[in-house]
Amino acid sequence: MPVELVKLPDVGEGVAEAEIVEWHVALGETVREDQILAAVMTDKATVEIPSPRAGVVVELGAELGTRLAVGSPLVGISFGEDAQGAGQIAQHDAPTRTDEAPVDPKIRPPIEVDRHRAPRSDNERRGEGRLAPVRPIASPGIRARAREAGVDLRLVTGSGPAGRITPDDLIDHVRGRSKASVSASIAQDNDAIEPIKIIGLRRRIAERMAEATRRVAHFSYVEEIDVTALEDLRQQLNARFAGSRPKLTILPFVVAALVRAVRNFPQVNGTYDDDNEVVMRHSAVHVGVATQTAPGLMVPVLFHAEARDLWGCAGEIKRLATAARDGTALPKELSGSTITITSLGDLGGIATTPVVNRPEVAIIGVNRMMIRPVWQDGRFVPRRMMNLSSSFDHRIIDGYEAAQFIRRIKELLEAPALLLVGS
Amino acid sequence: MPSLTMIEAVRDAMDVMMARDDRVVAFGQDVGRFGGVFRCTDGLQRKYGASRCFDTPISESGIVGIAVGMGAYGLRPVAEIQFADYMYPAYDQIVSEAARLRFRSAGEFSAPIVVRMPCGGGIFGAQTHSQSPEALFTHVAGLKTVIPSNPHDAKGLLIAAIEDDDPVVFLEPKRIYNGPFDGYHDRPVVPWSKNTLSETPEGYYTVPIGEAIVRKEGTEVSVLAYGTMVHVAEAACRSVGIDAEIIDLRSLVPLDLDTIVRSVTKTGRCLIVHEATRTSGFGAELSALVQERCFYHLETPIVRVTGWDTPYPHAQEWDYFPGPGRVGRALMRLMEA
């Protein structure tokens, strides 16, 4: 009975491997052609893999969270009549490292809940007879040691095959718990620990951030901007063009200032390939707009900001943010920025130390706007102030250059009319 | 099957037993010739003679004292304390003597007596005709304490109590003597004849001591109640539309804990209702037992609706009496948590 092994397709330029983040089919399920089989995530994007043919799923390539090399078998589909009992493609056929692909404990039978309500809090699990406790898989030695240490093995995540709890798992759990025990006295009864595997986007962010802090020589520079005039202008424009043009937030103005300032300081609009020790200076200004989404932080790119006016930027920024949030952003819209702006809106805080979006060399953080007393003409007057907290890669940008660059932006923002004139 | 009031059921029980067993005697203030202030022994003296059903001097310790002596002799005395509120002079004879006699004589002597006392409020009896002193008896090892909520159980339980070899305190909620009272005091009284639970088989039968009964099946909350409160709880559940499981305990000691645990394990919520004052009331004991046995099944803390910790008032009867309103609100609170 013929079985076709659907290989992991090439999901993006130069992507070597992808991580399975979601199965859309189950073993033994009959699928139509083009029906979505699974979703895989690369550095760039989450890509859905359609089925090349109709048939019955007889093999699943790997567990959730496993990284498959492009070209390795993803799904086995049999397209004869009696597609009998499905099995899992034997682990050690796949080229990926076996210990890398742990068996996901969730696949075991669901915990039978003997009450008609959703499983309850931790103390419910402790009650005898409340739930048929999923029996932890552990050797007698581990069970004995756990009992000595007063550890309930049901709370320990087993990293061994079939979720078996290895000696290391126990040690990690106990060490983890001993750190927590310092504050344990406060949360005495709330010692529920829920292990969540780091997979998908979360893992992507973790790796990028770690890489950035390891390689980039960060320094941050915080400057105060008097945006009273800017805010008035923004509100006038919005009032004037309400309905006909996109609503302007502060970001388009910052982008506009950025585009102009970069002309004087091109090194800031660059990317640094530190492997080959080459700085790429870009004439185009592709601005990464850091956007918070449910799965995590994403940075869609406003391409050629230099060629867009305020309203162009505003519209594109809005579109990109929405696409990122509902997961429809295309891979190419999520990479290629030359400089990034990050803003937490009214959560912006007084000052932040943003992490440079490698391989870029600069990132501009927009802090909260607030009324502050400012000494002008011999007395304190209320002015609407906003800080810019920017971080630079000191390997490429020196403090002095960075300060000049930020002061240029300050001048532009404090005289917003300049932004409208094509100076 | 005849429909009796609770009074007729109690009288019928004594009648049946006095006929079956010539050791059974009934006495107390106004019990003989007059037939009891609530008419519970009406006609017994005429039928069985003055030496088997007779009046006594107004001396509660005397009434229970002679009962203990008669019990030790081998009789089966049914002593009546006219109102539970007057039981205190007899408390020493009940607790130090009747309850302890078998234990202290290692079985040589025992006091197979029944002490009947009308209890509970709802009749503007104020503090001397409305008390519910069950907790003072449930705390005593050696005593059994039972309290029926309807004529059928009243007759069966009283016969069982008379046959029981241990001393039994038999509490009769006076407000439901003539009809089930659900706490809506402004509505016309419903006679027992209109309630199926008044159907009482003729002749001898028993309701076993130590067995509760699920008055109404339910899934959302378990309501533990006894006496008049069973009817109040039913009315409250209907009014707030909560599918409660109502358990009529009937017997406080020995207590049918299995039925309670089964129910609370199912519903995960527990409401306890009794007329007696709250502090150290029997509800506290029920609450302790439920949390000991069903802690991991409880969704919310156990709630008690009881009389306030004040002497029983007169004019403020219906502010004191735990009515369907208070019980209903407690049910709602339970369901929201």
Place this chain on the structure above:
Amino acid sequence: MNALPLGLHVPEAQPCLRSFDLSEAGRVRRPAVDIEASEIRDLAYELIRVIDAEGRAVGPWSGACTPDQLRAGLRAMLKTRAYDARMTMMQRQRKTSFYMQCTGEEAIACGFQLALRSGDMNFPTYRQQGLLIAQDWPVVDMMCQVLSNEKDRMKGRQLPVFYSAREAGFFSISGNLATQYVQAVGWSMASALRGEGRVAAAWIGEGATAENDFHAALVFASVYRPPVILNVVNNQWAISTAQSLAGGESATFAARALGYGIPALRVDGNDYLAVHAAACWAVERARRNLGPTLIEWVTYRAAPHSTSDDPSKYRKQEEQATWPLGDPIERLKHHLVGLDAWSEERHVQLKAELDEEIAVAAKEAQSYGTLVEGPKCSPASMFDDVYQQMPAHLREQRQELGF
């Protein structure tokens, strides 16, 4: 405005022994058993005595006992006193926690018991052990109760001396004062009701007559007239409270009965012959369905209230010497010797015999263990007899205890 300032009369702490109206033996008449109570009201203030100063039995109340019965009575009193002495010593040796003697009052219990029949029932206080000893109830059994050892029929549950012996017509003793008094009335009502001819004897100390159960008993006895003898043992002291605190100054305890229309006798409790005669009178009256009789037995508590009491704190040492009614054993011995039915030698020899008998019994009783060491009843037995059938919650608690 009343002239005299009001004041509270607080009775004398001491019993006024001196002003005792000591009528001589044989003076008080013996009415017919079926006499109307109203006709013998005066007897409540008299003092029936038979043995006179020279040891002779005089008066209408004499002649009720044969020499053999008297010798048996003497033996019973001596044995009771020997038993008390031995058990008090055992308490001092820490073999048990507590003991109560009835020194000086032996004649009342021993004499009274002789008037009863098997099937009758005494409702005693903790100072009528003579009722058991007078029936030759095995002292080993009594001792095991006092020692709370493995052979204690009460399984180690009761305070020492709180005996129970249904077979011997000895109702289980309760520590609560006077509760048994009204129970005796109830028991006798049951006997009357069933027509089985049994008689009850209620016992109370003069101090406890202040309890309401005493009055409840008298009310019910006067209303239903059951076959019960209401004994009041007036031994002058309730621990440190003299009988005056129980109202003894204003009226005799026998006189209490008059208010309820119950016939009453007042008898010299240390005069074995008078005790036995009065007891027979009252028992016969009850047996003939003529109703209750109250008897005040006047005596003196020669020993401390109990092993945890030291009378020197509330009464003078020499007070006992001033007690006018003498010692019951000496007076009966003196009478018997007078009749040549007894002698000093036989008395000394009998005492030695009894001391030996008590010593042997004590050894045997201790072999079954004492309160402090040796086998006791298993803790498991603690859960028996609370109810006829052990309920579930008790079964669970026993499992938790682990025996």
Place this chain on the structure above:
Amino acid sequence: MQERSAEVVIIGGGPGGYVAAIRAGQLGLKPILIERNALGGTCLNVGCIPSKALIHAADAFHAANCQREAAPFGLSVKGIELDFARTVAWKDSIVARLTGGVAGLLKKGGVSIMSGTAEILDGKTVKVETVDTIERVRARHLVLATGSLPQALPTLPFGGNVISSTELLSLRERPKRLVVVGGGYIGLELGIAFAKLGSEVTVVEADERVLPRWDAALTRPVAKRLEDLKVGVVTSAVARGLTRGGEGLLIEQRGYQLREIPADKILVAVGREPRTKGFGLERLDLAMEGKFVKIDKRCETSMSNVWAIGDVTGEPMLAHRAMAQGAMVAEIIAGQRRVFDAVAIPSVCFTDPEVISVGYTPEQAKAEGLEIKVATFPFAANGRALTQMNEDGFVRIVARADDHLVLGGQAVGAGVSELTSSLALAIEMGAVLEDVAGTIGAHPTRSEALHEAAFGALGRGLHI
């Protein structure tokens, strides 16, 4: 009556009792062990050990007789005869050595042994009547290890020629005609042994097949061997009682009328029941589980500090379960945190061929709704089995379908009892099929069949 007291008092000196005593002694608890008969209990004296010895002798005798007929590898044997009395003496010597060994271990462990009958007075007091004294022993911990005894049939009470396994094992000569009532593991082990020793054996079983508690596939080779040994097997039949003269057994088989089977001895082996009578246990009013004493995961009964281990607590009634419980209880009493949480307890049937089972059978797994993979490997494809001229049977492995966790294993075949340790270790350690398959089994051995079975379960069978 003298009194003594001890931290731990153990009633019953069988495998559970003596192990608990030794372990308690090692932990310095100075236990008292009360045993009415011989140390070692049923297992050592009238059960596991003597029956295995007899089975060994029977096999040897049978093997020799086979050479006389077939001589497949050229061995010819003449003049075979068996001095059965010497066989019994040899068996008794082994029992004696082992009971002596136990006594030595107990002494070394500082255990004071009271040989006498125990009578429980309450949860912490036992009256012990030895040959010369009556003592009252007080305990802070009481351990019940009274074991089990053969179940009698109401229609066939023990006595005369109706015997239990105890009497059968102490017979001085072989019965000419032996009828075995009960086709369970005891009935068949002894029935086959005596068949090989020359007795004419008939087995009467109420169920449709022998070894009804084991699944059909496992018992088929045993049924075949019974035929080879000319053992009569009467299934769906119930013993109704002795014939009038007492020299035969009346049986009633479904579909046939009452008929008689001639018998010199009738072995009643219909099961064992817990020993809970005759030593005052009822005084404790313990919570029971049917006929057995109810215990929790720490072997504590419903009464505080009263423990129960071994057969008296229920199935499976196996010596090694009792021993494990005994050691655990001693450690708990010594204050250690212990719980009886063995994943699987192996059981063995020493018939010919032997049958074993550890953990889940396929049926049990399916009954719990588990999705499983099952694979068997026949001994006919096992080199060693061929060289031993005994290819009957197979090894079977049962694992979860999704994560391949090994749930259980069964086997039938010569010498498979030794396979229980590797199977039990795999299950206890939480092995997956890949672990068992990934472990190299020595070749040529019978045990490598287990690894082959694992490969089979993974769809990658090699030698099949």
